[in-house]
Amino acid sequence: MTPTVMDQKNERQQAEPVNADAHKPDQGLSVAPFILEQLAAWGVERIYGVIGDANLLLLDAIGKQNKIRFVPFLDENAAALAASAEAKLTGRVGVVLGTSGPGLTNMLNGLGDAYADAAGVIAITGQVDAPKVGTHTKQYIQQQVMVAPLATFSEQLAHADALPDLLLRCLVMSGVQGGVSHLSIPKLMFQDRVQGVVQPYSPHFHQSLLAPQRDVEETFQLIAEAKRPMLLYGRGVSGAEQAALSFAEAIGAAVTTSMPAKHVFPNEHELFVGGLGLAGSEAASVLMAESDLVIICGSTWWPDEYTPPAARVVQIDAVRHNIGINHSLQRGLVGDLKEILPQFVQMSGKLSQRGGNEEWKRRIAEARGQWTARLQQEASAEGSPIAPQRLMQVLSEQLPKDAVIALDTGDHSLWFNRCFTNRGQRVLLSGRWRTLGFALPAAIAAKLAEPARPVVAIAGDGGVVQTIVELKTAVKLGLGLTLLVLNNGSYAIEKNRMELEGLELVGSELDNPDFVKLAEACGAVGCRAQTVEELRDCLRKAGSESRPVLIDVAAASLKVPHTKL
Template identity: 55%
Template sequence: MSPVTIADAAAPPVLADKNQPTSGLFVSQFVLEQLKAWKVEWIYGVIGDANLSLLDELGKQNAIRYVACRHETAAALMASAEAKLTGKTAVCLATSGPGVTNMLNGLADAAMDRAPVLALSGQVETAKIGTRTKQYVDQQKLNAAIAGKSELVTHADALPELMEQALVRGLLQGQVTHLSIPKDLYPVKVKGEIKPYAAHLHQPLAAPDNEIAELAALLASAERPVLYIGRGVKQTAEDVLRLAEKLSAAVITTLPARPLFPNDHECYAGGLGQAGSEASSVLLSESDLIVMLGATWWPDDYVPAQARIVQVDWNREAIGLGHPLHKGVVGDLGQIVPKLAAAEHLSAKDRGAWRTRVREVCTGWKRQIEAEARADGTPIPPQRVMKTIADHVSDQAIVAVDTGDHTLWFNRIFQAKAGQDILISGRWRTLGFALPAAIAAKLCYPERQVIAVAGDGGVVQTLMEFQTAAEQRLPIVLVVLNNGAYAMEQDRMNVAGMNLIGSALRPPDFAAIAEACGGSGYRASSADELEQSLRQALTGSEPALLDVRTAATPVPHTKI
């Protein structure tokens, strides 16, 4: 074949006679093969008329397991939890109309916490799109407020590019992506090729050396430094400890990052915000330099006015949001933190007075929460419940925490250990997160102990997924703090002198529901019963629910 020359410019393009290869796969097969190429292992979903063909193909293979959920919200929450826990793309599935609509709450949780979730939904036949046919809704408009990218697959040959865009964008930008597939396209063959996961997608983003040097100079000059760390430092937690000790810095964590710094360290000041500690508020108010490492959340009432704030994160969009910013550094924390920790001149300044102050404040705080955690009575104080859970879960446990009053008590009292993971609905804060999250966690890490902590108001949102756990034979433990109220809202209404309408609950027999769903149910009204039941539940071979009669104790600093 002769080389192409400029003289051939008027001829057809050099690839014009090359037809795009046919994959030989139907749309339903192509979807699964593309997900396999990206090492997807689970699809969480609910069956419906518009996804039957995809489920049929799922049933013909073993590489991807399908988890049949009771509700699409729970399916999306499972995918969100998997993505948060593993950092990989997770997938959920729904049918058209009500199915995709029900997914929105779970997808919003993933979107707000930047968890890469690909949502697949069936759609009505292409000829009926835009008509008044049953279960039709414009899914792209429906998902517009949540998904970073939502596309309707209008032709089988568009599928390869649309799937590649959705997978890459979701992973790199931490976004929810969504594809609607009309049900009449599933049996159509696809032109195009499977695109494997490419190594460059996880290539670290290196910060320039001069940026790291400037950051090191700021740290070296600080007299009262504080490190505020988030889950972004997970891969470099040991270097964070070295850096903190070299600087004599106080350390504050987000709730998911609690296991990433020794909770018994003399410089650990606990969490931030109402669910955090008084110690963190005191030390932040006295600090002259606060360095945020992989943390992106800062409640408005807890932003100090006097300190310079430096933020380091891979996501440039998150830097400076919600707080003043002295300097931002974009890059991979796995590269930046070790270099900072290795810088010898950081410890040159005498910070003896600050070290003593940090130790004094943190020691006083630890004495306070230890005293709170010893509280006893019937019903059981929530502080005692959290201390008991902390004492009995394994060092490698995954703890999924729901949203509610108990979340504040958990962050205040629970002493996390290295090797543990904490899953929460961070910014979306949906009720019903914990149980679906625990199911996903146990599927992903069957060798690890998994426990869900929920309130009586939140758990009912997704409680029937306990049957999903039983069907999957997952020995997870669900602890329900049963105080007969939406306690967080009730306490705030009380403080404001409001009518308490809507805040009281008449909880069902949670233990009986667990047994009816195929698991074990326990009840505890005293600290001794709690310890005994929790030990039994944690050693069982089936899902267990522990109904704990809990006192409705207001969290400190409650306000409307």
């Protein structure tokens, strides 16, 4: 009997996988345009980077589309810092592009900032041509080994068909988990055809993490029993500011914040007692030591010398491995604070009058009053150079409520956290990496991401020189941002510590250029402020300019209280 077509098909299916002849979906894209389409599908709007021999084909593809903009920087470190800052500000993935060898190497410091602050950044680097990988050819290095301490995921593309899986993994690792991911691509592979399709973003990736109702209620009961509660708010509270305020008022808690979270609670509120740590307030540390329960919400900030070692701590965070870092733990609760804090507020309405709570409120008022009186006295100093306390008071008064403040690392950042009254301004900083040179690249990214908002970068003279060449980038991009350079002629933190210990001041003094002339050479506006009135005039001038404005501020180098080696 002659086998029928159906018989032949059945025999073949028994001998081979059922879908052996099925064709995989294919959009007919090569590697470079596939990368751009996939990134755009996840909301990426910009790629920061520097041109190089190994990424020319990707840049060519960028130039042929209009979904993603390439933002050319002059140095890969600054480009990576900008990508990190955009991720911190927007919550979206930041992307940085560089070439092989020195391109990635220059990028590492900026990736370190993203790694330390859990800012989701994808680094894409070209690599030498595939046949030369592993040889002594120019600009070759094992990029996966180089980036390993900083990247949650790093891989080299070995075949174009692997790109869909690898790139999606990068997006998940960075966009969902807040890690640094890295993809290395041999230079000619950008033109190879990819068999695969772009995967759209799915809302499940950022679906709210709902804590069990019983756990929420038990945690609240523990909080409700406290007679002297204190709240430490961090970045995880963003988006739940009103609930955070109502909760603090309902339980009568003293409130402190981490520096990136100064905007989440009104700094002029009667329950706010300043920041925590060397750059914070004495009131926050004293009240935390007197508190019978510290409630940490969305923060991992816990400076040892300013926190009680035996504190009873309740910690709430959407990231479970953030809970219990560097401190004891009475109870942890995993969940989205935008879901949990409103529940706490609702439960608080059912509380009866809390015995002993009025005494705690009076103690908060006393400590806060002593703290604010001290700050007012410190900020009353006049003269030139300008005392940092006075300078921060002026900025508190002058900077718009909707401004984004990009803060560099240095002595000024301590005075900022100690003395600046935040009225809703968003603060970007290098929180745990604490690299010099962060402010200007971060300000550029902030102005691109939020063009309608005023953007002000605050840097010291020691830090600003690390990336000040990017002022030229800001000019080229036509960004109306302000860069304040607090000029005290030294690496002030280090110099002050060396002086206290009687050490030789080797390396602590600076021979600064004329920052005003440097700004003008870059095409920006330069302004010099020797006095408070001149500073106010310069800030008003900056507010009316469409070009970048650099303000060179003569700042005094005073020692922050508790300074030590």
